[in-house]
Amino acid sequence: MTAHACELDDLLAAAKRAAGELAPTSGDERDVALAAIADALETHAEAICAANERDVRIATERGMSTGLIDRLRLDHDRVGAIAQAVREIVALPDPVGEVTQGRRLANGLEATQVRVPLGVVAMIYEARPNVTVDAAALALKAGNAVILRGGSAAINSNAALVDVMRSALAETNLPVDAISTVDPWGREGAAALMRARGYVDVLIPRGGAGLIEECVRSSQVPVIETGTGNCHLYVDASADLDDACAIAVNAKTQRVGVCNAIETLLLDRATAQTAWEAIVPALAERGVKFHVGPQAREILNLAGYEWVDGDETDFATEYLSLDIAVEVVDGVDEAIGHIRRYSSGHTEAIVAQDATAISRFVRGVDAAALAVNASTRFTDGGQLGLGAEIGISTQKLHARGPMGVHALTSTTWILTGTGHIRP
Amino acid sequence: MTAHACELDDLLAAAKRAAGELAPTSGDERDVALAAIADALETHAEAICAANERDVRIATERGMSTGLIDRLRLDHDRVGAIAQAVREIVALPDPVGEVTQGRRLANGLEATQVRVPLGVVAMIYEARPNVTVDAAALALKAGNAVILRGGSAAINSNAALVDVMRSALAETNLPVDAISTVDPWGREGAAALMRARGYVDVLIPRGGAGLIEECVRSSQVPVIETGTGNCHLYVDASADLDDACAIAVNAKTQRVGVCNAIETLLLDRATAQTAWEAIVPALAERGVKFHVGPQAREILNLAGYEWVDGDETDFATEYLSLDIAVEVVDGVDEAIGHIRRYSSGHTEAIVAQDATAISRFVRGVDAAALAVNASTRFTDGGQLGLGAEIGISTQKLHARGPMGVHALTSTTWILTGTGHIRP
Known part of the structure; x- marks a missing residue:
């Protein structure tokens, strides 16, 4: 019965x-x-x-x-x-x-x-x-x-x-x-x-x-x-760029269409061109297409990559595809401001060696998870040892x-x- | 400014x-x-x-x-x-x-x-x-x-x-x-x-x-x-009736109009008349008025007290006054059923010496707090050592x-x- x-x-x-x-x-x-x-x-x-x-x-x-x-x-x-x-x-x-x-x-x-x-x-x-x-x-x-x-x-x-x-x-x-x-x-x-x-x-x-x-x-x-993930990766001027490249590739391309993938790459103005050159070839090789914001277009030498103009709509988009928005920000505080504006509160990542920048980022960004020198892909019940998950909450209660x-x-x-x- | x-x-x-x-x-x-x-x-x-x-x-x-x-x-x-x-x-x-x-x-x-x-x-x-x-x-x-x-x-x-x-x-x-x-x-x-x-x-x-x-x-x-409290006190056949009386008086009359006061008294059928005689004079003395449910009217000798007919509306009412509903139930399971039906999920109390009855009550009733041989008035941040409280949540999330x-x-x-x- x-x-x-x-x-x-x-x-x-x-x-x-x-x-x-x-x-x-x-x-x-x-x-x-x-x-x-x-x-x-x-x-x-x-x-x-x-x-x-x-x-x-x-x-x-x-x-x-x-x-x-x-x-x-x-x-x-x-x-x-x-x-x-x-x-x-x-x-x-x-x-x-x-x-x-x-x-x-x-x-x-x-x-x-x-x-x-x-x-x-x-x-x-x-x-x-x-x-x-x-x-x-x-x-x-x-x-x-x-x-x-x-x-x-x-x-x-x-x-x-x-x-x-x-x-x-x-x-x-x-x-x-x-x-x-x-x-x-x-x-x-x-x-x-x-x-x-x-x-x-x-x-x-x-x-x-x-x-x-x-x-x-x-x-x-x-x-x-649950599960809306407009996640960012901020690469500070103090970042180890090999780490930044490996994390960007993992977080964007390991699995497309998941909520803990990154959708925007933020580069610190002080080292923007160096970071771009260190990170982007590996992404491009995997078919990633770049939606480049106004600050980044002014500063970066974009020749040789597939890119289009990016704007506020891109910053607000969870692509769930091999697309990524790119923007240049003036240090960690401007990165925090950008993220506070567009984040869905899922996972936000910083690559940096400077302890002060890391501390400001961790205290200033408001999200379910903050990844420091680590891929956003770790926000997962299995990965964190919590066992199976019924979803990933992007709200703050309960x-x-x-x-x-x-x-x-x-x-x-x-x-x-x-x-x-x-x- | x-x-x-x-x-x-x-x-x-x-x-x-x-x-x-x-x-x-x-x-x-x-x-x-x-x-x-x-x-x-x-x-x-x-x-x-x-x-x-x-x-x-x-x-x-x-x-x-x-x-x-x-x-x-x-x-x-x-x-x-x-x-x-x-x-x-x-x-x-x-x-x-x-x-x-x-x-x-x-x-x-x-x-x-x-x-x-x-x-x-x-x-x-x-x-x-x-x-x-x-x-x-x-x-x-x-x-x-x-x-x-x-x-x-x-x-x-x-x-x-x-x-x-x-x-x-x-x-x-x-x-x-x-x-x-x-x-x-x-x-x-x-x-x-x-x-x-x-x-x-x-x-x-x-x-x-x-x-x-x-x-x-x-x-x-x-x-x-927060704060809606239709709280019950169930007096089991195994109850110490001095405890039951003291708790009923404290929970109903210590402060009227608070969410952790009791609004219904449930008496176990097996000892209903004895419990009534043990508990009710002290309540009546403090001006409490009884809204007596159909089962209780059939069984109890109510002569000598100020009472009116009580019904489902009374069972569902948070009086916040010197009124109380009274009903007779057939043991702890019927008490649980009554409470599951009318409770606002704030605090529910049992007075009993029988460990099985207590265990059934604690596992069967769904509320923010369960008081066993204790007054419902203890559901309070200050009393529980949590410090000042912004309210008492009667929902289950967060x-x-x-x-x-x-x-x-x-x-x-x-x-x-x-x-x-x-x-």
């Missing part, structure tokens, strides 16, 4: 009930259920791939780009990798019940703050079937019920994945409604999640800037913004940067007395 | 600039400024009280209740107490720069997560002039700029207080626009704060349920809900329960390498 609720309201109420039933479960119970989900995904890989094939066929007919088709496509190996990712989540320590602070007060009252599940986590995301399982597994690990709304191009894949996960839950002690999807309701499902005050404890949109903006503007439930299972918890104070009253 | 901006947009931009200037300041610099504010409040107590007298006169003419007038009124002693509260904030440790986690990764990259200011904190609150100074001082302590919107009945008092604080800042290294008010714009000022995406990092409404609901529904900036200076910070990852790139 894993049939979904027939009405949106019933589905929301069922998820809330499931959250209530999940709250008192032990980490072991949840890990057993997650392991069962991992096994079931492999057992039913055939059916999952068949459903995915329908999505891929329709997407191809509709002219979806090869890059997006690749993110949509599943095969037996990929289903195996998804199951393996769930097993890695099983191996993480249980965040629920962790004591975050506590003390015995002078009057003998014991005050302990512990981690508890958030409750119901809603997730709206693009057509990437692996996110369906990642999000459900991370939410469940932290004791939450999850309501999913995936990209419509993945509707058959997601239906199959959710069905397999719910069937696996049905064989355990956990409520089946710990995992559900509003995909059958389409856009109305997403809208219902945004209105679901009292049912949804947090809404996490993961996708393009437009989706995130719509959630922030329309939602009446708390939203965690969670900032890579969000692992801890970001899917809240806390509660447990005040234990022996008849204590307040004097 | 402490004149405010003439246009709302300019004021928002000035606050954002001030936040940028505050971010790199040291805790010492901020403490010096806070001490100067405390001194200035005492020096200018005369002018502050004169402005307040105008507010009190107008409020009296308009028929404001004596309770609210009392919260509005300032005199020399109260201004002294407000200044003293600022000095207590000076004495708190600086939350900014605190390392919250960190490690050296296998590749040698040093990853450190540190506390940073949130940026611009906006606060909308009722006509209580002390909140004007508390909120500004707590925000500044954590390195934030604050934009205030106080209840219109306190407009003259708040103008005087903000002017004194800004004048004090003008004599320090900190930006004057670290503290500003949109009071001159009235309701339009509040609306502007709710729309101020990119300028306001968090909006904290503090006041009645209506204000908080409006902010949650209308705001495009992140909101932290901060839950009493919010001290730590709740006014975010974090950032500082990734320090020596040319590290991601393999």
Whole structure:
């Protein structure tokens, strides 16, 4: 009996009930259920791939780009990798019940703050079937019920994945409604999640800037913004230019289309031409195209590279491609000013040997991560040792940067007395 | 030169600039400024009280209740107490720069997560002039700029207080626009704060349920809900009834009209009549009126007490008065069900000696604080040793329960390498 609720309201109420039933479960119970989900995904890989094939066929007919088709496509190996990712989540320590602070007060009252599940986590995301399982597994690990709304191009894949996960839950002690999807309701499902005050404890949109903006503007439930990355690399006059070149190449070209790639290169005026000559050939060799700002056009000798005029629009653009804006700034303070103006608050990097410049940059720039003589590509839950991530928060409340299972918890104070009253 | 901006947009931009200037300041610099504010409040107590007298006169003419007038009124002693509260904030440790986690990764990259200011904190609150100074001082302590919107009945008092604080800042290294008010714009000022995406990092409404609901529904900036307290006291069959009585009296009558007072008394069916007889005389003696639910009316002998019929509306009401709803439930599980249905997620209490009942309650109820054999009145930043609080969060994201200076910070990852790139 894993049939979904027939009405949106019933589905929301069922998820809330499931959250209530999940709250008192032990980490072991949840890990057993997650392991069962991992096994079931492999057992039913055939059916999952068949459903995915329908999505891929329709997407191809509709002219979806090869890059997006690749993110949509599943095969037996990929289903195996998804199951393996769930097993890695099983191996993480249980965040629920962790004591975050506590003390015995002078009057003998014991005050302990512990981690508890958030409750119901809603997730709206693009057509990437692996996110369906990642999000459900991370939410469940932290004791939450999850309501999913995936990209419509993945509707058959997601239906199959959710069905397999719910069937696996049905064989355990956990409520089946710990995992559900509003995909059958389409856009109305997403809208219902945004209105679901009292049912949804947090809404996490993961996708393009437009989706995130719509959630922030329309939602009446708390939203965690994720993943918009207009990241900068500032090369100070004191920089080691070999480091600068290696970091620029890694941060721009290792993987195109990720939120922790750089989109603008800022060169300190004092050494702008030297830095340009040291860094740019390696980028150009990899097919990078330069959008050169007004200051840079005045100062740099650009001959021999593919470049176009860059302006404020370029500075504000997250290219997610082999394009990069280039501008010259007058030292670290002007770099900070430029970044404060255009940054999306994801990751900002400085290459410098001068300790004062580094200190000014670290204290003056406002972002989820600041990379000093290191690539912006390290802003990643796996890289930082936080385990799998449900997204990278670019807002300042609750969670900032890579969000692992801890970001899917809240806390509660447990005040234990022996008849204590307040004097 | 402490004149405010003439246009709302300019004021928002000035606050954002001030936040940028505050971010790199040291805790010492901020403490010096806070001490100067405390001194200035005492020096200018005369002018502050004169402005307040105008507010009190107008409020009296308009028929404001004596309770609210009392919260509005300032005199020399109260201004002294407000200044003293600022000095207590000076004495708190600086939350900014605190390392919250960190490690050296296998590749040698040093990853450190540190506390940073949130940026611009906006606060909308009722006509209580002390909140004007508390909120500004707590925000500044954590390195934030604050934009205030106080209840219109306190407009003259708040103008005087903000002017004194800004004048004090003008004599320090900190930006004057670290503290500003949109009071001159009235309701339009509040609306502007709710729309101020990119300028306001968090909006904290503090006041009645209506204000908080409006902010949650209308705001495009992140909101932290505070202070709605529909708190319950459940008396289990295993309870020590002397404890139950003392806690009920303390939690209901010590201070009426506070969010951590109880509004409903739930009695375990097995011992309902005994518990009623043990607890209720002391409450009745203090003038408490009972709104008795259907189950309780069937079971209890109510003769001799002032009571009325209670129903679902009563269960959902935060009385903030000497009224209390009473209902009988069938053991701890039904108590949990009742509380999950009506709780505002503030503080929920159980009196019990049975460890299993306590454990079920603590794991099954979802609230910012759970009081076990203790009064709900302990949910308070000062009582829990967190220092002064800017409000009590009843939501689950970012901060839950009493919010001290730590709740006014975010974090950032500082990734320090020596040319590290991601393999």
